[in-house]
Amino acid sequence: MPELPEVEIVRRGVAKRITGRTIEWIRLNRADVVHGTAIPLCAALHGRRVKRVERVGKQILIEINRRVALMVHLGMTGRLTAVPPEMPIEPHTHVRISFRKCSFELRFSDPRRFGGIWFLDKAAGEVGWVGRRRPLVGPDALEVSCREFAGRLAHRRQIKALLLDQRVLGGVGNIYCDESLHRAGIHPATRADRLSDGQIRRLYRAIRTVLAQAIRAGGSSISDYRNVDNAPGWFQVRHRVYDRKGQPCRRCKTAIKRLVVAGRGTFICPKCQPPRRVRPRRSPRKHT
Numbered sequence: 001m002p003e004l005p006e007v008e009i010v011r012r013g014v015a016k017r018i019t020g021r022t023i024e025w026i027r028l029n030r031a032d033v034v035h036g037t038a039i040p041l042c043a044a045l046h047g048r049r050v051k052r053v054e055r056v057g058k059q060i061l062i063e064i065n066r067r068v069a070l071m072v073h074l075g076m077t078g079r080l081t082a083v084p085p086e087m088p089i090e091p092h093t094h095v096r097i098s099f100r101k102c103s104f105e106l107r108f109s110d111p112r113r114f115g116g117i118w119f120l121d122k123a124a125g126e127v128g129w130v131g132r133r134r135p136l137v138g139p140d141a142l143e144v145s146c147r148e149f150a151g152r153l154a155h156r157r158q159i160k161a162l163l164l165d166q167r168v169l170g171g172v173g174n175i176y177c178d179e180s181l182h183r184a185g186i187h188p189a190t191r192a193d194r195l196s197d198g199q200i201r202r203l204y205r206a207i208r209t210v211l212a213q214a215i216r217a218g219g220s221s222i223s224d225y226r227n228v229d230n231a232p233g234w235f236q237v238r239h240r241v242y243d244r245k246g247q248p249c250r251r252c253k254t255a256i257k258r259l260v261v262a263g264r265g266t267f268i269c270p271k272c273q274p275p276r277r278v279r280p281r282r283s284p285r286k287h288t
């Protein structure tokens with residue numbers, strides 16, 4: 001599943017190609033992948049110019065103006081690719097967007113359809129909403145301050161469950177959660193409110209480092225992820241724990257273990273990430 005680094009790579013590729021371009025037409029091969037305000041999408045966007053392409057957590061926001069935007073969620077298997085119009089249309093291509101005076105079109109494909117496209121019109125608000133609700137996203141993992149991050153961890157839930165909750169922190173999924181917890185030396189089942197201030201600072205820095213390194217490596221391609229040119233990333237070869245069960249820890253040579261935490265397959269080094277109890281922090285924190 002694409003996480004922050006993969007989505008950021010796709011965003012950069014899409015932004016480079018379509019910012020400032022005018023939408024010629026939109027073709028929906030499957031209307032039910034589009035959710036949002038009940039305005040006929042194709043008519044609403046025909047002839048409109050793309051102002052900018054942003055990222056919100058794991059979602060890509062194609063902004064037309066302050067009011068109107070398309071939000072693309074890649075879900076598990078979603079891809080946005082820029083291809084020449086004469087390229088044969090692959091199965092599961094649900095949406096095609098063509099631009100004026102342009103040698104490519106943008107295609108959204110998603111075999112498993114956990115992703116989708118949300119048509120957002122602020123003026124219409126919640127009136128006439130069609131299809132799935134837009135996923136809620138907390139502060140971005142690369143932009144949140146250490147202080148706000150610490151505040152969001154003041155919770156009895158397991159640290160892994162909290163990091164995966166997009167409403168708590170936007171962008172981190174299973175891969176980068178496991179990689180960050182290993183670098184910070186924290187067991188994923190640790191109660192978040194039992195982490196020391198030092199552990200929280202280490203985790204904060206680990207998340208930023210891992211995400212930045214992964215972006216530089218073009219993301220991780222475990223199964224489906226491809227960038228806008230349909231090319232894979234290679235950060236998976238630098239994973240320290242994720243998908244490395246039985247292989248030696250890159251730090252201490254202990255065999256990596258797989259367990260289930262927060263309902264997800266989880267990879268840890270039992271030596272670097274001991275499940276020890278840590279005394280609660282002295283500073284008072286709210287339990288929300």
Ligand SMILES: [Zn+2]
Pocket residue numbers: 249250251252253254269270271272273
């Ligand atoms: Zn280790």
